[in-house]
Amino acid sequence: YLNYREQFYKIVQRILREGKRATWGSKCNSSNLFKIPSYIHLIIPFRVVPKNYQHILALSFAVKEINEDPQILPNHTLGFHIYDSYFNAKRTFHATIQLMSTVKKFAPNYICNIQNKLMAVVGGLDPLTSLHVATLIYGPAPVINHKPPGLSFYQMAPKGTLQYTGILSLLLHFGWIWIGILTSNDEYGERFVHTVFPVFSRNGVCIAFIERSSKFTTITDIHERLEKGSQIHETVINSKANVVVAYGESYLIVFLRWFPYLSKHTTNKQKGKVWIVTAQMELTSMVYQQSWETDIIHGVLSFTIHSNDLPGFKSFVKSRNPSNTKGDGFIRDFWQQAFGCVFPDPALNKMDGDVCTGKEKLENLPGTCFEMSLTGHSYSIYNAVYAMAYALHSMCSSRFIHKLLVDKRELNFQDKHLHHFLKGIHFNNSAGDKISFDHNGELVAGFDIINWIISPNQTFHRVKVGKIDPQGPPEKAFSISEDVITWHKWFNQVQPLSLCTEHCNPGFRKKMKEGEPFCCYDCIPCPEGKISEQRDQNDCYECSNENYPNKNQDACIPKAITFLSFEEPLGISLSCLASALSLITIMVLGMFVRHHNTPIIKANNRDLTYILLISLLLCFLCALLFIGQPGKVTCLFRQTAFGIIFSVAVSCVLAKTITVILAFMATKPGSRMRKWVGKRLTNSIMLPCFLAQNGICTVWLVTFPPFPDTNIHSFAEEIVLECNEGSVIMFYCVLSYLGFLAIVSFAVAFFARKLPDSFNEAKFITFSMLVFCSVWLSFIPSYLSSKGKYMVAVEIFSILASSAGLLCCIFAPKCYIIMLRPELNNKEQLIRRKT
Structure with missing residues (x-):
């Protein structure tokens, strides 16, 4: 088409200069519309749209029914006039003045026949037509925008805000948040944009583009309008928005049907869009568009005024024929345009084109040209006529009329009287629908919600797929059956x-693009430790303390509850080690009891040896308190028991060391140390050491004792059951006191390690305390760097290792002599001196 644009413009100018005019009877092959200069229909002034002829039939059918019904207006005959607006303000004003003039004379406000007094006007299909009519009837008041109180203006359509809410609900239902808007280039289109834009934005719907279409008004601006149409087409088709909301007058569908021919880069398959059209728009087409392709309007979702099939309407339509219909000044023009034929004219000898026979069938016309089923606008016209009839019926039956008749006064109806009855009207039409107005005069x-379906044979079908019902519960006001919707072929x-x-899938969050609408964003993964469970999350969030993120960071998984148990390998290993060391200790103790009278056992305070072995046995068994699920009792006593028992063991070692030193000092002639050697010395060393540790543990248990606790922070996937030490200061006081005793014991033993005696324990005690101190010095950093049950394992290992060091270093040499070198276990070896 664009290749012939300049040629087309020149032909138009030539026709205007030569004064030539095409007749409606000339046949035009629409499929070749842009190959030959046969598109004069665009610029001829007569612009009847065949599809609108149904509105005339709806009005005529309603009047016919009313006049045939003796119950509505008895003894009265309802009449009507129909005028064509030609989509033109001047012609609309002229027709309105004719309505207010006397019959067959153009004399505004001069009416000499009271029977023909104008009482009501059914406005035009488009808002501008109704506005032009209302301007003359009511004055310059903006009746469409803000109806003044008391103004007798009624809207035969539901509230416009209800339609906007329905469009938004439809968009949100299907998740269409990136849309385009195509409106008429007038104040109504601007008001629509200003109304829906903030509402859509608040609900997460972004506008990709806003385009405004214009009608062809004069010949000279055709070139500009077509160029603008081409730009709009490119914007719509190239946009990522697959949904376009179209709002405007009925001619906007005519503009849409131009789309396939406005592309600069025409392809065999046009990219499909989901068109959402408002109730103001109908499937209409100009005469020259009847055989154009209809793919672009296939799958349209249309908000329409609710309508039902009226009994007898289809039969009434089928009976219409130019040869037997009188008083219809539109039927011959409609017939010629719809069927592409010409009625014979006796003044012409030769006729171009097919001749209309009158036997053509309206039901054979394509749906883009004419429909047998009642459209929403025709249904509104039908209901408007009935509303007027019932209001007149109520007025004629009122006491006001009865009083005039009694007073024998002349009936002089005025529109204010009719308005009084019209505003309270309510009735059920022949289709069973209830018709009434609210306090604002709105229906x-x-x-x-209608789905437009175009069959391959160009048959047009309307399928109801949803509805907006303001009278139902709020949660059911909007309903849609998406399974029955037929989408454009492009979407398969x-x-x-x-x-x-x-x-953005779960596990990701949105990151807004600078300078772009909020619907345009990048998807970035959630940071470590956070998740997003739903799509298109603005931010990620952390799981609760009892859960942790899964690998994909799109769900929270309950943490596993863990503790150092007897069933796991680490717990089994430590418990077996503790049991083995306990058994060895028992065996050593049994060996010492069996050989209790031998010199090697008697030489180093036999009772102190037994106490040390028993304390080491308890140390090994004490380690078992740290294994298993922590409870109140185990948490309360395991650390204190460990501290007290270990203090007894270390104090025994200290007492042994001091006993050895004093024993050698007491062997010197005249030494006064002999009176200190014995149980008196042992008790004076052990008892204070034991009581000091016992006092520390008592204070600990009284002030802030240990208790069972859960550790949810050490491990991301686990909840560790552990014992909270309560007062950490007291815990380290217990360890510090043990360390003090160990260092003192090590120092004393170190200085006494070279005393000349075969059974001198000082050197063995030195090694044992060296092991003991090494273990507990390495325990502190290991304990602080470990988490959860591994902290417990480190402490258990330290208890076992340090106790095993004492057992091995002190008692292994004695066991060796008792078992393998019994000859050395005699008194002579005990008193032998180094040379």
């Missing part, structure tokens, strides 16, 4: 997506 009704019957950015 109390909802909208139907898969529900379309309309997004600026593909959804």
Whole structure:
């Protein structure tokens, strides 16, 4: 088409200069519209749209029914006039003045026949037409925008805000948040944009583009309008928005049907869009568009005024024929345009084109040209006529009329009287629908959501797929049956997506793009430790303390509850080690009891040896308190028991060391140390050491004792059951006191390690305390760097290792002599001196 644009413009100018005019009877092959200069229909002034002829039939059918019903207006005959607005303000004003003039004379406000007094006007299909009519009837008041109180203006359509809410609900239902808007280039289109834009934005819907279409008004601006149409087409088709909301007058569908021919880069398959059209728009087409392709309007979702099939309407339509219909000044023009034929004219000898026979069938016309089923606008016209009839019926039956008749006064109806009855009207029409107005004069009704389906043979079908019902519960006001929707062929019957950015899957969050609408964003993974469970999350969040993120960071998994148990390998190993060392200690103790009278056992305070062995046995068994699920009792006593028992063991070692030193000092002639050697010395060393540790543990248990606790922070995937030490200061006081005793014992033993005696324990005690101190010095950093049950394992290992060091270093040499070198276990060896 664009290749012939300049040629087309020149032909138009030439026709205007030569004064030539095409007749409606000339046949035009629409499929070759842009190959030959046969498109004069664009610029001829006569612009009847064949599809609108149904509105005339709806009005005529309603009047016919009313006049045939003796119950509505008895003894009265309802009449009507129909005028064509030609989509032109001047012609609309002229027709309105004719309505207010006397019959067959153009004399405004001069009416000499009271029977023909104008009482009501049914406005035009488009808002501007109704506005032009209302301007003359009511004055310059903006009746469409803000109806003044008391103004007798009624809207035969539901509230416009209800339609906007329905569109938003439809968009949100299918997740269409990136849409385009195509409106008429007038104040109504601007008001629509200003109304829906903030509402859509608040609900997460972004506008990809806003385009405004214009009608062809004069010949000279055709070139500009077509160029603008081409730009709009490119914007719509190239946009990522697969959904376009179209709002405007009925001619906007005519503009949409131009789309396939406005592309600069025409392809065999046009990219499909989901068109959502408002109730103001109908499937209409100009005469020259009747055989154009209809793919672009296939799958349209249309908000329409609710309508039902009226009994007898189809039969009434089928009976219409130019040859037997009188008083219809439109039927011959409609017939010629719809069927592409010409009625014979006796003044012409030769006729171009097919001749209309009158036998053509309206039901054979394509749906883009004419429909047998009642459209929403025709249904509104039908209901408007009935509303007027019932209001007149109520007025004629009122006491006001009865009083005039009694007073024998002339009936002089005025529109204010009719308005009084019209505003309270309510009735059920022949289809069973209830018709009434609210306090604002707006129809109390909802909208139907209709899916336009075009069959391959160009048959047009309307399928109801949803509705907006303001009178139902709020949660059921909007309903849609998505399974019965037929989408545009481009989508292969898969529900379309309309997004600026593909959804951010769970595990990701949105990152807004600078300078872009909020619907356009990047998807970035959630940071470590956070998740997002739903799509398109603005931010990620942390799991609760009892859960942790899964690998994909899109769900929270309950943490496993763990503790150092007897069933796991680490617990089994430590418990077996503790049991083995306990058994060895018992064997050593049994060996010492059996050989209790031998010199090697008697030489180093036999009772102190037994106490040390028993304390070491308890140390090994004490380690078992740290294994298993922590309870109140185990938590309360395991650390204190460990501290007290270890203090007894170390104090025994200290007492042994001091005993050895004093024993050698007491052997010197005249030494006064002999009186200190014995149980008196042992008790004076052990008892204070034991009581000091016991006092520390008592204070600990009284002030802030240990208790069972859960550790949820050490491990991301585990909840560790452990014992909270309560007062950490007291815990380290216990360890510090043990360390003090060990260092003192090590120091004393170190200085006494070279005393000349075969059975001198000082050197063995030195090695044992060296092991003991090494273990507990390495325990502190290991304990602080470990977490959860591994802290417990480190402490258990330290208890076992240090106790085993004492057992091995002190008692292994004695066991060796008792078992393998009994000859050395005699008194002579005991008193032998180094030479």
